[in-house]
Amino acid sequence: MARVGLGFSADILSEKCGVSRVTIARFESGNAVAAASVDAILKALADAGADFTRRAGRIGVTVPE
Numbered sequence: 099m100a101r102v103g104l105g106f107s108a109d110i111l112s113e114k115c116g117v118s119r120v121t122i123a124r125f126e127s128g129n130a131v132a133a134a135s136v137d138a139i140l141k142a143l144a145d146a147g148a149d150f151t152r153r154a155g156r157i158g159v160t161v162p163e
Contacts, residue, residue, distance in 0.1 A: 100148040101126075103161035115142035 115138040147162040
């Protein structure tokens with residue numbers, strides 16, 4: 099949701115975080131990826147303005163307008 103909300107294609111996110119487009123697709127599909135890849139993806143999204151919250155077993159995200 100964060101990637102789409104920020105207007106990033108998978109290719110753009112791949113460039114910003116240094117993780118392959120295939121790994122991003124695997125992550126978005128719910129498949130296992132290395133923790134370092136997840137950290138890099140989340141950092142790139144947060145650096146672009148995404149704000150992640152965790153509460154009551156749920157993860158939420160907001161992005162700038």
